[in-house]
Amino acid sequence: MMEALVKTVVATGASSGLGFEVIKQLLGQTQPYKFILGARDVPRTRAAYANLEFDSAKHSLTVLPLELSDLADTKTFAQQALENLGPSALDYLLLNAAVMNDAKKPGPHGSKWCESYIVNHLSQYYLTHLLREKLVVSKSRVVVVSSGAATRVTDPSILDTDLKGESGADVMTVYSETKFVQLLGAHWWRRQLAGQCVVVAVSPGLIPNTGIGKGTGIKITPNMPDAKSIPEGAASILRAFTRDDFPADPDQIFLTSWGEWWSKDIYKPSLDKGLQDKWCPSKEEIEKGEGLSV
Numbered sequence: 001m002m003e004a005l006v007k008t009v010v011a012t013g014a015s016s017g018l019g020f021e022v023i024k025q026l027l028g029q030t031q032p033y034k035f036i037l038g039a040r041d042v043p044r045t046r047a048a049y050a051n052l053e054f055d056s057a058k059h060s061l062t063v064l065p066l067e068l069s070d071l072a073d074t075k076t077f078a079q080q081a082l083e084n085l086g087p088s089a090l091d092y093l094l095l096n097a098a099v100m101n102d103a104k105k106p107g108p109h110g111s112k113w114c115e116s117y118i119v120n121h122l123s124q125y126y127l128t129h130l131l132r133e134k135l136v137v138s139k140s141r142v143v144v145v146s147s148g149a150a151t152r153v154t155d156p157s158i159l160d161t162d163l164k165g166e167s168g169a170d171v172m173t174v175y176s177e178t179k180f181v182q183l184l185g186a187h188w189w190r191r192q193l194a195g196q197c198v199v200v201a202v203s204p205g206l207i208p209n210t211g212i213g214k215g216t217g218i219k220i221t222p223n224m225p226d227a228k229s230i231p232e233g234a235a236s237i238l239r240a241f242t243r244d245d246f247p248a249d250p251d252q253i254f255l256t257s258w259g260e261w262w263s264k265d266i267y268k269p270s271l272d273k274g275l276q277d278k279w280c281p282s283k284e285e286i287e288k289g290e291g292l293s294v
Helices: 017-027 042-050 071-085 115-138 148-152 156-162 171-192 230-242 264-271 273-278 283-289
Strands: 007-012 033-039 060-065 092-095 141-145 198-202
Touching: 007 017, 007 071, 007 115, 017 033, 017 230, 033 042, 033 071, 042 060, 060 071, 071 115, 092 115, 115 171, 115 283, 141 171, 141 230, 148 171, 148 264, 156 171, 171 198, 171 264, 171 273, 198 230, 264 273
Parallel strands: 007 033, 007 092, 033 060, 092 141, 141 198
Antiparallel strands: none
16 A cells, blocks of 8 residues: 555544544545544543454554543643654544533632643644644645534633633533634644645534434433434535635635535624734743643
């Protein structure tokens, strides 16, 4: 098998639910893939993929430890992923991980921010910084798994308060606001990497049984309008891997679960470049703010 024929994927949030299904569907393709996956529970994730009995002569799959609530761990994962890639190109960076928690607890590892903000935006945004050089050299595609919940934010001025640890903000407020900030990050990266990489945000749709809302009291059921199965949601994400019919307007970044490019007026608040810059600090600023600077 020629190395040049192998497509490489670095992914977060692929140990269960939608992310696992995305990788499962790719493992069923004739195209050879090399996967480098970050997971909180490495043995369980390795066992889940081993149970798929995929063609290991065609595909390779490496699972590395990654705790996204800890930016130091994210930095270690990035280093290990780059070592594993070696001279190979990085074709796809899939940013899929997400949690649904309120902001009643202190921020993890001494951070001023709540866990959901760190996991859903800051840590994966920081990972993109850490992989930036490889992404640019590889002309990679960055796929940000977003959510229609991001459009619920109409007053971004409250983000500074709500997303802090112990702010008391409820689960749905925090989830919507973190997905909004994540979308700001997708816009920011599209601007920074223009002409170098493809950056696309995609919604998998309303998907019951992924486990993301476990313990929150929020229930998504299959009989809800527009509800889709996990395989359908994964297929929506995979469309973002291959679609090249991008609108001429660079602000049209959002691919819906129906396969349409959302009109930008639906997510207009996220188009504020000043707001994008505010919530998208440099790698050095993140490391200083989160106590990672030496």
